[in-house]
Amino acid sequence: MEEIKKYVAEHKERFLEELFELLRFPSVSADPKFKDDVLKTADFVAKKLVEAGADKVEVCPTAGYPIVYGEKIVDAALPTVLIYGHYDVQPADPLELWHTPPFEPTVRDGKIYARGACDDKGQFYMHVKAFELMMKTNTLSCNVKFMIEGEEEVGSANLGIFVKENAERLKADVVLISDTSMISMENPSIETGLRGLAYMEVEVTGPNRDLHSGVYGGAVANPATILCKMIASLHDENNHITIPEFYNNVVELSDGEKKALNSAPFDLEDYKKDLDIDAEWGEKGYSTLERTGTRPTLEVNGIWSGYIGEGAKTVLPSKANAKISMRLVPNQSSDEISEIFTKHFVKIAPAYVKVKVTAHHGGEPVVTPTDSIAYKAAEQAIEDSFGKKPIPTRGGGSIPIVALFEDVLGIKSVLFGFGLDSDALHSPNEKYDIYNYYKGIETLPLFHRYFAKLNQ
Amino acid sequence: MEEIKKYVAEHKERFLEELFELLRFPSVSADPKFKDDVLKTADFVAKKLVEAGADKVEVCPTAGYPIVYGEKIVDAALPTVLIYGHYDVQPADPLELWHTPPFEPTVRDGKIYARGACDDKGQFYMHVKAFELMMKTNTLSCNVKFMIEGEEEVGSANLGIFVKENAERLKADVVLISDTSMISMENPSIETGLRGLAYMEVEVTGPNRDLHSGVYGGAVANPATILCKMIASLHDENNHITIPEFYNNVVELSDGEKKALNSAPFDLEDYKKDLDIDAEWGEKGYSTLERTGTRPTLEVNGIWSGYIGEGAKTVLPSKANAKISMRLVPNQSSDEISEIFTKHFVKIAPAYVKVKVTAHHGGEPVVTPTDSIAYKAAEQAIEDSFGKKPIPTRGGGSIPIVALFEDVLGIKSVLFGFGLDSDALHSPNEKYDIYNYYKGIETLPLFHRYFAKLNQ
Numbered sequence: 001m002e003e004i005k006k007y008v009a010e011h012k013e014r015f016l017e018e019l020f021e022l023l024r025f026p027s028v029s030a031d032p033k034f035k036d037d038v039l040k041t042a043d044f045v046a047k048k049l050v051e052a053g054a055d056k057v058e059v060c061p062t063a064g065y066p067i068v069y070g071e072k073i074v075d076a077a078l079p080t081v082l083i084y085g086h087y088d089v090q091p092a093d094p095l096e097l098w099h100t101p102p103f104e105p106t107v108r109d110g111k112i113y114a115r116g117a118c119d120d121k122g123q124f125y126m127h128v129k130a131f132e133l134m135m136k137t138n139t140l141s142c143n144v145k146f147m148i149e150g151e152e153e154v155g156s157a158n159l160g161i162f163v164k165e166n167a168e169r170l171k172a173d174v175v176l177i178s179d180t181s182m183i184s185m186e187n188p189s190i191e192t193g194l195r196g197l198a199y200m201e202v203e204v205t206g207p208n209r210d211l212h213s214g215v216y217g218g219a220v221a222n223p224a225t226i227l228c229k230m231i232a233s234l235h236d237e238n239n240h241i242t243i244p245e246f247y248n249n250v251v252e253l254s255d256g257e258k259k260a261l262n263s264a265p266f267d268l269e270d271y272k273k274d275l276d277i278d279a280e281w282g283e284k285g286y287s288t289l290e291r292t293g294t295r296p297t298l299e300v301n302g303i304w305s306g307y308i309g310e311g312a313k314t315v316l317p318s319k320a321n322a323k324i325s326m327r328l329v330p331n332q333s334s335d336e337i338s339e340i341f342t343k344h345f346v347k348i349a350p351a352y353v354k355v356k357v358t359a360h361h362g363g364e365p366v367v368t369p370t371d372s373i374a375y376k377a378a379e380q381a382i383e384d385s386f387g388k389k390p391i392p393t394r395g396g397g398s399i400p401i402v403a404l405f406e407d408v409l410g411i412k413s414v415l416f417g418f419g420l421d422s423d424a425l426h427s428p429n430e431k432y433d434i435y436n437y438y439k440g441i442e443t444l445p446l447f448h449r450y451f452a453k454l455n456q
Numbered sequence: 457m458e459e460i461k462k463y464v465a466e467h468k469e470r471f472l473e474e475l476f477e478l479l480r481f482p483s484v485s486a487d488p489k490f491k492d493d494v495l496k497t498a499d500f501v502a503k504k505l506v507e508a509g510a511d512k513v514e515v516c517p518t519a520g521y522p523i524v525y526g527e528k529i530v531d532a533a534l535p536t537v538l539i540y541g542h543y544d545v546q547p548a549d550p551l552e553l554w555h556t557p558p559f560e561p562t563v564r565d566g567k568i569y570a571r572g573a574c575d576d577k578g579q580f581y582m583h584v585k586a587f588e589l590m591m592k593t594n595t596l597s598c599n600v601k602f603m604i605e606g607e608e609e610v611g612s613a614n615l616g617i618f619v620k621e622n623a624e625r626l627k628a629d630v631v632l633i634s635d636t637s638m639i640s641m642e643n644p645s646i647e648t649g650l651r652g653l654a655y656m657e658v659e660v661t662g663p664n665r666d667l668h669s670g671v672y673g674g675a676v677a678n679p680a681t682i683l684c685k686m687i688a689s690l691h692d693e694n695n696h697i698t699i700p701e702f703y704n705n706v707v708e709l710s711d712g713e714k715k716a717l718n719s720a721p722f723d724l725e726d727y728k729k730d731l732d733i734d735a736e737w738g739e740k741g742y743s744t745l746e747r748t749g750t751r752p753t754l755e756v757n758g759i760w761s762g763y764i765g766e767g768a769k770t771v772l773p774s775k776a777n778a779k780i781s782m783r784l785v786p787n788q789s790s791d792e793i794s795e796i797f798t799k800h801f802v803k804i805a806p807a808y809v810k811v812k813v814t815a816h817h818g819g820e821p822v823v824t825p826t827d828s829i830a831y832k833a834a835e836q837a838i839e840d841s842f843g844k845k846p847i848p849t850r851g852g853g854s855i856p857i858v859a860l861f862e863d864v865l866g867i868k869s870v871l872f873g874f875g876l877d878s879d880a881l882h883s884p885n886e887k888y889d890i891y892n893y894y895k896g897i898e899t900l901p902l903f904h905r906y907f908a909k910l911n912q
Contacts, residue, residue: 303680
């Protein structure tokens with residue numbers, strides 16, 4: 001432990017500067033206009049893996065953005081850790097809400113503000129630096145493989161094919177992923193469940209052109225009004241989702257599981273204060289932790305129709321659009337839910353509009369084991385580093401790749417995240433605490449050490 | 457009549473070219489970035505009034521865009537016609553739906569395609585050319601005053617003050633306005649009623665920042681979903697508006713009035729075919745003509761929230777906004793309805809969101825008389841020019857200025873419009889038929905002739 005702290009202390013400025021370099025690339029995978037930047041980011045990651053001491057580093061082309069691979073095989077007899085991360089980021093808009101430019105990392109009271117600071121550049125880069133540390137101090141106790149992709153924020157569309165085609169090269173005993181959060185630094189935790197995702201886009205068309213709302217208003221269906229009515233009907237008065245068959249495969253938690261889940265430190269008043277809301281919302285009969293961790297949800301991620309510029313325009317729009325995504329829990333299937341949603345949404349459309357539904361990327365829900373060697377190694381590493389045993393929690397987010405790994409490679413994952421819910425992922429002013437960044441770099445080598453030991 | 461036709465025939469190319477010049481100015485009053493263009497348009501209109509023979513032409517400054525005034529007083533003993541029009545236009549977006557650039561007038565099978573072609577540049581400019589014709593042929597039979605404003609599309613905010621301050625200068629016996637439509641060239645008509653307008657903008661705020669829909673989804677109210685539910689609740693299952701007191705002052709038409717209104721030629725199948733809709737929509741118990749002409753309405757003119765760019769972003773938005781306008785019928789007051797709407801919208805907002813409601817411009821509903829000398833003069837002019845008596849109709853649109861004239865100057869208006877419902881006002885590919893443009897220039901001098909004669 002001392003040796004680790006010593007190395008981090010000696011190189012901390014450089015560790016930070018390298019992360020800043022990485023954060024300056026606007027690697028937004030959702031928006032084609034950033035294509036070159038995303039590609040440059042992949043090259044940068046590859047360069048850094050080489051510098052850290054990885055062999056066979058390769059920027060592997062896919063039908064979309066490349067996947068960066070690198071490895072260090074110390075001894076075939078040792079267990080192998082496959083590290084997954086992603087170098088792409090969410091779009092930064094609305095830009096006007098950022099206090100400092102999203103792609104010019106800025107430090108304010110110990111926090112790094114930048115798009116991707118936590119999700120996932122700051123977190124996966126901890127592994128690169130921890131790997132460097134183990135190489136330089138000759139303490140690498142497991143074989144290591146890196147797979148850093150560039151399409152996580154748009155659904156990892158090409159990762160599945162890559163994994164299937166490279167099953168041999170990717171063989172490992174565990175997948176280690178830092179792309180999740182802890183409750184707090186005082187209450188370290190490990191996420192043991194993730195929700196799946198079905199992401200739909202809908203278009204409601206009324207008249208074949210925008211109309212004058214005075215000449216036609218009141219006599220022709222307004223697609224914006226109709227879309228509102230359709231969306232409004234998707235939740236009942238108990239905020240229960242009304243789509244038939246939606247809950248068919250959802251398993252209720254046992255009283256024991258509920259008790260364990262709700263034992264995690266959580267203060268609803270602080271939660272409301274942090275978000276500046278007077279009342280929480282959600283499915284009747286469930287606690288906030290149950291709602292985000294164990295229940296499927298349906299959210300409007302975006303809606304637009306008609307005139308949204310300055311001033312007033314008296315138009316009756318021709319079209320209304322919305323992006324609607326559903327978070328899924330174990331036993332729900334992304335494709336199945338997409339299909340159920342589409343069928344229902346088309347069915348509830350009244351005769352005076354036409355509806356088009358298209359599916360964006362999806363992802364399957366997963367639950368990771370807490371009785372595995374890998375989990376115990378992570379638990380032990382955190383206890384050494386934080387002086388406290390981590391609490392197993394259920395996360396609301398989705399990392400489709402976790403399910404993919406289980407299916408294709410038959411390897412379980414450990415969600416070794418060092419972020420915080422307050423990091424504003426996907427929001428303006430995303431941040432990552434410098435403390436957490438260094439803490440991660442210090443903790444990860446311990447995982448490798450215990451994972452090797454427990455595997456003997 | 458022959459003399460009129462002869463003059464128009466001799467100058468038709470120039471009449472068209474001058475209109476094209478006028479249409480090339482992007483005089484969008486709603487968007488500040490067009491400020492210079494709007495101001496240039498006012499100067500152009502003034503120049504053309506001088507060329508046509510008007511005296512005392514002046515570009516009168518206001519707190520907003522200027523009002524162009526000009527006059528020709530032949531003889532104080534003659535009746536005076538005050539011509540109102542507006543040189544500003546609606547925003548042209550969505551631009552991608554225009555077949556040719558909105559501010560580069562293009563002729564396709566006898567139609568002029570451009571923003572403002574019909575509303576109102578093409579229509580008010582007919583009066584300028586008709587005035588030129590009467591001047592050059594020494595047939596001006598009434599005194600004429602022009603008042604062409606630049607803020608009609610944003611609510612004529614400063615016109616009221618101007619009219620009050622210039623009541624003396626604006627004294628007249630009738631206000632003549634060409635900013636409305638006819639049923640068709642085969643079925644000429646004159647609008648005798650206009651709806652008022654109350655235009656609101658609402659903002660629903662949930663959490664104080666955009667959130668990750670996975671981490672927070674299902675536990676925090678989504679303002680987009682809430683706004684949809686609120687908007688959905690504004691119409692009941694009969695498409696009746698649910699705002700308390702909304703219909704308080706609405707007067708039902710007598711059976712006679714209904715009969716007259718519905719006797720206007722109208723084919724619902726053609727209407728649906730033109731708009732490419734399978735079913736019409738509207739308040740139960742009323743015909744399409746009644747719905748647009750005599751009933752108040754509530755329309756969503758715009759709605760936006762969250763991520764509306766390409767691809768997928770799993771965000772739970774902080775805010776959701778909408779522009780909602782209501783068309784009003786006689787006895788409803790714009791301010792009163794704005795107040796009733798605001799009270800109701802705030803009242804139906806659930807505890808977990810904050811709501812802000814602001815009012816844009818409004819306008820009062822009016823009914824113009826059909827037994828006045830002015831109406832009879834217009835009727836006679838159309839009968840001479842079209843060979844058919846015009847049908848009195850009720851229009852769905854709003855020209856707030858009409859009510860203003862009655863209140864402040866005590867003058868009634870005649871809505872002498874030559875547009876067609878198919879002119880796509882406020883929509884992409886707005887057009888005005890060249891035939892209608894010339895027909896208007898030929899018909900207007902007849903109005904002046906009859907108005908002078910009937911006033912003797």
